[in-house]
Amino acid sequence: MTSALLLTDAFDRIRQQVHQTVGGLTPRQLAYRVDADANSIAWLVWHLTRVQDDHVSELAGAAQAWTDGGWADRFGLPLDPSDTGYGHTSDQVAAVQVESPDLLIGYHDTVHAATVEYVGSVTDGDLGRVVDRSWTPPVTLGVRLISVINDCTEHVGQAAFVRGILQRA
Secondary structure, three states, X not given: OOHHHHHHHHHHHHHHHXXXXXXXXOHHXXXXXXXXXXXXXXXXHHHHHHHHHHHHHHHHOOOOHXXXXXXHXXXXXXXXXXXOOOOOOHHHHHHOOOOOHHHHHHHHHHHHHHHHHHHOOOOHHHHHOEEEOOOOOOEEHHHHHHHHHHHHHHHHHHHHHHHHHXXXX
């Protein structure tokens, strides 16, 4: 198995879990928060997709789907277009409201397609290339991609947990 196939498989699993987690939910269910300061399903999936869009598009030297693909306009959130959700306050989390699960799924699928196109071209030799010197040690392409996968997996798992709470209520 090559690095490209392994990375593609990881991102495919995230996509599958996004679909299973948000599919069929109402806007109210997507906005549900376990408590006043918790993250909603909508915020978790929006955030994981924004991070993937932001980080992978930078690695690929491509435009973000959020800004250049018109998704920011479709969502119409009261946030700066460059916002990925890092450090959001409780009020900012609450501001991430979506009209349907199809909006979240559509954005995620668009980002996923760009991601797997990019990672499909990554060779084993590419993984050691330094992509960010602002950290000690500097961050390589492989480390950055694993970081994105880890962030996405954690957040989609959290969203699935919240969905489970909703289903049991």
